[in-house]
Amino acid sequence: MSNDPIYVTKPFLPPIDEFKSYIDGIWDRHALTNGGPLHKELEDKLCDYLDVPYISLFNNCTIGLMSAFPVLGIKSGEVITSPFTFVATAHAIKWCGLTPVFVDIDPETLNIDPTKIEAAITPDTKAVMAVHCYGRPCDVDAIQALADKHGLKVIYDAAHIFGAEDNGGSLARHGDLAVLSFHATKVFNTFEGGAIICHDKDTKDTIDRFKNFGIVDDNRIDMIGLNGKMSEIHAAMGLAQLPHIDDAILERKRVYDLYHKLLVNVDGLRLPNFDGLARANYAYFPIIVGDDYPLSRDKLADKLRNHGIFTRKYFYPLITDLKDYPSGDFPVAKGMANNILCLPMYPDLGNDQIEAISNLLR
Numbered sequence: 001m002s003n004d005p006i007y008v009t010k011p012f013l014p015p016i017d018e019f020k021s022y023i024d025g026i027w028d029r030h031a032l033t034n035g036g037p038l039h040k041e042l043e044d045k046l047c048d049y050l051d052v053p054y055i056s057l058f059n060n061c062t063i064g065l066m067s068a069f070p071v072l073g074i075k076s077g078e079v080i081t082s083p084f085t086f087v088a089t090a091h092a093i094k095w096c097g098l099t100p101v102f103v104d105i106d107p108e109t110l111n112i113d114p115t116k117i118e119a120a121i122t123p124d125t126k127a128v129m130a131v132h133c134y135g136r137p138c139d140v141d142a143i144q145a146l147a148d149k150h151g152l153k154v155i156y157d158a159a160h161i162f163g164a165e166d167n168g169g170s171l172a173r174h175g176d177l178a179v180l181s182f183h184a185t186k187v188f189n190t191f192e193g194g195a196i197i198c199h200d201k202d203t204k205d206t207i208d209r210f211k212n213f214g215i216v217d218d219n220r221i222d223m224i225g226l227n228g229k230m231s232e233i234h235a236a237m238g239l240a241q242l243p244h245i246d247d248a249i250l251e252r253k254r255v256y257d258l259y260h261k262l263l264v265n266v267d268g269l270r271l272p273n274f275d276g277l278a279r280a281n282y283a284y285f286p287i288i289v290g291d292d293y294p295l296s297r298d299k300l301a302d303k304l305r306n307h308g309i310f311t312r313k314y315f316y317p318l319i320t321d322l323k324d325y326p327s328g329d330f331p332v333a334k335g336m337a338n339n340i341l342c343l344p345m346y347p348d349l350g351n352d353q354i355e356a357i358s359n360l361l362r
């Protein structure tokens with residue numbers, strides 16, 4: 001094994017010639033952004049791949065999450081969400097002038113605990129923004145039942161789910177809207193990028209207008225939109241990558257399987273599982289470092305770093321411990337934030353590297 005540092009992830013890149021052939025087309029056409037042909041082609045191909053009716057590409061997931069509320073007509077009130085997520089989820093709620101109301105997570109799935117949602121609903125509650133954390137599905141049926149009972153919208157932060165499927169198909173199909181991330185660190189990337197999935201043409205048209213300043217045509221601007229558009233060069237990256245994504249997910253499975261085999265009997269480490277999925281995407285390999293492991297999570301991260309292995313504490317600190325958010329008692333989320341460690345996970349992580357990391361953990 002070389003002595004090069006091993007990071008928590010390494011973006012998957014398609015063959016450069018395939019990317020360049022799309023770039024040649026951009027140079028020929030001079031269409032760089034504002035809904036060019038590659039943008040349209042990627043939307044069509046992603047609808048096919050994810051088997052969803054409508055998709056609108058974005059410049060990143062965070063802007064997509066922020067756009068979800070105005071697109072659904074939510075201008076004020078409270079949004080129920082998980083404290084155990086990347087800060088972008090909660091930041092998007094705050095940027096829209098809404099109030100995040102946090103609910104603890106389920107200790108198995110690490111997603112919002114649906115049995116605790118109802119107690120957090122007030123007359124001001126407008127929506128639930130749930131996160132399919134690490135590509136594992138939320139309890140979508142329970143969340144939808146609560147939303148129907150109380151007249152709430154459901155928005156999924158689906159940043160982690162590309163390629164993951166339950167028995168009915170892609171996880172992206174759940175909720176009124178689902179927002180994906182195509183950031184460099186994600187399973188499928190367009191350097192930076194994201195998308196909103198929706199279920200009807202009117203909503204798709206509204207999203208498309210919203211992400212283009214609210215422009216209807218030369219004479220009309222009918223809402224206070226923003227600039228959430230994906231450029232042609234980002235769409236080119238997606239198009240070049242899509243034919244290779246199933247192979248990349250298979251490589252992730254190889255990494256998962258080997259880690260699992262080597263670490264399953266280590267006392268004090270809880271390994272991720274992808275139960276309940278017809279197809280996992282193996283986006284992350286989060287381990288939970290228990291009290292019976294000889295090192296604390298932070299000491300273990302330090303030890304690995306000293307060997308050139310750069311893990312990440314996704315998601316620490318807990319959002320409810322940040323000064324801009326209300327604190328609260330979320331014991332499950334707090335325990336996870338203090339004990340979780342994401343190991344390197346990416347398609348070309350070699351077996352020798354996985355063995356070396358696992359040996360240190362053992």
Ligand code: T4K
Binds near residue numbers: 007008088089180312
């Ligand atoms: N919701 C959820 C649940 C999310 O997890 C995220 C993003 C969002 C919403 C928002 O999505 P976007 O608006 O970003 O589309 C990263 C990402 O920046 C962030 O997208 C991601 N979640 C979050 C979990 O992780 P960092 O600060 O850990 O990234 P960074 O730059 O330290 O990268 C980690 C490692 O990856 C580096 O040590 C090396 C490697 N790397 C990274 C990049 C960017 C590369 O090798 N090449 C690269 O280009 O936040």
